[in-house]
Amino acid sequence: MTAIASINPGLILILGALPIPLLPQAIRRLYLLALPALGFAAVYQLEPGTLITMEAFGLTLELLQVDRLSLVWGYIFNIAAFLGFLFAWHDRDAVQQISAMIYAGAAIAAVFAGDLVTLFIYWELTGISSVFLIWASRTDAAYRCGMRYLLIQVSSGVILLSGTVAWYMLTGSIDFTHIGIDSLAGKLILLAFGIKCAFPLLHNWLQDSYPEATVTGTVILSAFTTKLAVYALARGFAGTEVLIYIGAVMAVFPVFYALIENDLRRLLAYALNNQLGFMVVGVGVGTELALNGTAAQAFSHILYKGLLFMTMGAVLFRTGTCKASELGGLFKSMPLTAGFCIIGAASMAFPLFAGFVSKSMIITAVAVEHHSVIWGTLLFASVGVFLTCGLKLPYFTFFGQDSGHRVKEAPWNMLAAMGLTAFLCVFIGCYPAVLYDILPYPVDYKPYTSYHVIQQLQIMMFTALAFVILLTFRIYPMDRKSINLDTDWVYRKAGPWAAKRLLGALGAMGSSIESALTQATTNTITVIKRHHGPEGMMAKTLHLSSMVVWVVAFLAFILLMDFVRGL
Amino acid sequence: MSEEREHKTEGRRSWLDDPKTVRKIVLALFVLCAGLFFADGFYEKHSHFGAEDVFGFYALYGFVMCVVLVVGAKLMRVFLMRDEDYYDRDR
Structure with a gap:
């Protein structure tokens, strides 16, 4: 069991999800239950204090870090995945099966991530894999809801990444230990966790999306994302x-x-x-x-x-x-x-x-x-x-x-x-x-x-x-x-309304500028036409004698100027 | 509670459909609540706050907070309730 003791148990579910579509239904159902069972066994034999690291890009990535805090979440996430897949036994939708398995695996892997960069990778993976459980409803409302969900989940990841960078600049380490909110980095990381934890005013993605997911999808969704965020808060704050x-x-x-x-x-x-x-x-x-x-x-x-x-x-x-x-x-x-x-x-x-x-x-x-x-x-x-x-x-x-x-x-x-x-x-x-x-x-x-x-x-x-x-x-x-209206009103109603108004105003301004320019161009053309057009003064063919008069007048003018200068 | 029921059922009437049963359940709840309330006189409290030492504090707190919550939520409906198609109307 030493080999299995050195890999992150979440990977069992994530990598195990890949062959799902190749398996025949009867085997696939047992396989879906076997993976979290295996994951649970893998967590069970982990010893607190285990630390597996890897050097990459000049950073020390802690791929597996085990302590008594992470073990609690490791156990319950595997149990939740098992119960969720038993509940979804009747379901034949491979898309949901794969995404649910990767989602559960990513949440477990994130719990055992010892540094902020590894955490970020699994953090984003939970968001991206879980959106398919919403889209699997295959309705227009679910599609739009999934888009909103994805936008918010990915934003949380991006904020976590910027917080991680700031934390690295500050401390020179990406180790995920106590962070606190004294630094800007700490505040950014807290915000990232707070989004996924559904803090007040950041909460509404939860009530918006969970009811739109499939019958089985909501059961799976309810277990992982928010509790992962609670774990991250408990570790960092x-x-x-x-x-x-x-x-x-x-x-x-x-x-x-x-x-x-x-x-x-x-x-x-x-x-x-x-x-x-x-x-x-x-x-x-x-x-x-x-x-x-x-x-x-x-x-x-x-x-x-x-x-x-x-x-x-x-x-x-x-x-x-x-x-x-x-x-x-x-x-x-x-x-x-x-x-x-x-x-x-x-x-x-x-x-x-x-x-x-x-x-x-x-x-x-x-x-x-x-x-x-x-x-x-x-x-x-x-x-x-x-x-x-x-x-x-x-x-x-x-x-x-x-x-x-x-x-x-x-x-x-x-x-x-x-x-x-x-x-x-x-x-x-x-x-x-x-x-x-x-x-x-x-x-x-x-x-x-x-x-x-x-x-x-x-x-x-x-x-x-x-x-x-x-x-x-x-x-x-x-x-x-x-x-009932909640904060999603801001981006589902007020935002689009304001954007519509703004675009309308910009459009009106644009067309008035356009018509003013058209008018100016037309005027210029008219003026040029008046002087240089077929009837224009400048286009007239002049008689030779009148040309001579003009030349004489010009020479007289120069002569006069020269005379004036000489005075 | 029993007055709320309207039966569309034909045939399969359950024992819970009987208003008598419902009345019995409600009565049992009243008796249980009274028992719990007066139980406060028979044990030692390990309180952290002064309020906890009030006789039947948790019973009163539960009841009052429940009423506050319901009334508050009803008021919220005035401002926040919309039709189900509210977000789809502009489409």
Whole structure:
């Protein structure tokens, strides 16, 4: 196993993706599951402290750097890829299979990249490979959305590269360690990470693109890009105070959007954004407990958010829609999917589920550092995300008003993927030691104290109580066919409008300049024609005698001048 | 909650369709909430902030924040809600 211990495990998936189209379907399906399984095994036998370097262009590239932080992400990314491909077992689209495999591989490879240049290469590769999961919807809307997505992802990479160059000029090293925001380089790199991490105002590519991807594509997309960004933040910017405030804003504002969103996959994208906020706060606090919390939260979040995206994918696959206004009462047709959705919802915060043992570490870390306002904000955000994902999503999809859909239960492979993910959510919730053992720092945290269990149950059940009461009195905003404006309005509506106006104004100016020039030319031609044309004075043939008169007059003039000079 | 339901179903009526069941579930929720609220008197709190020592703090916080959130989001709809074809209209 020494040979495999010296290559980046992400390469197993990236290079393994290349022969996919050559394989017959039956073998290909097993192959797609085998690659992440192999990747997981490769990560499992990596030893923290391993460092494989290569000299190129006078730089030391650290192709493989292993520590306990990167291992957490290495494990969960391989698990997510495996579950995603199981969910997509029925899919025969080779384009999606290859791009999803390269995408997952690039994310894993980026996690084990020890320097900024190697990170940049995989960083861009995640963006470029994942856009095909959006384009694979093969609609005009998906094409345009993919273009917007690509533009933003590539921009993040370009900013990362310029930050890397600035960092190299400053420090003479491209090593990816703690960076901080004191230098311009640090600020650029933070901006690059912030775009992919969906910081407030930079976030909207996420809610714009994920609902446009295919049924299976969204499940894959939800796991990697943003969590890779969280990892990069944890490595480069742990303890950067501004991240606490950015994360708090990020945890709060998306829940308002999620509450009034009609497209349920977009609702999940907003909720995902909110959960990232918790992780960013954890990075900002930067203590061992907080960073452990961030890693644990990333791990369980990938599972339960993936599970929720899977249930909505299954609903979309069977009913052809994912809009709250067109759904309801589906528990009769899809009881198992409904059950998995409830487990996914419960996994966000309920005792005995994954979110309970991870998210609370971050909230506790904030409380230990006495950030009272941030603590209150995060509690508010957990109420909000439970209300939207935990209550609204299952209620409007599977219960509530019957939409009349009479469909089959999800296919077996989707059920298997959802079942396995649900099992992992419960397993981690019941045996948190399994997760705590792989965290970056030694864990001295006990989630199951009577205080913690009761306070959590109080929050959740009273949120449910408020939901029921608000619903009964019809105060709760009902599902409506609609969209809500977000920052993408700037480049989808205001930008084009302004550009149109600007081009219009420039066009008008251009045509007035053109007509003025035409007028001037016409005038010049008219004048020339008047003097030099057939009738013009200058074109007249003069008589010889009049010429002599002119010559005499000219000579007389010279004579006169000479005479005047002589005086 | 039960008043919201309109049944288009023929035949396959489930136990959850029965308004009685729904009423029972809601009642159970009320009982559970009351139990959790008064549970605050029976254990020791390890609080970091003064507010946590208020009796039933987390219950009240959850309820109030939920209402704040819903009302806030409803207000947002006034400014932000558009038709589904909003971005496609100019095409």
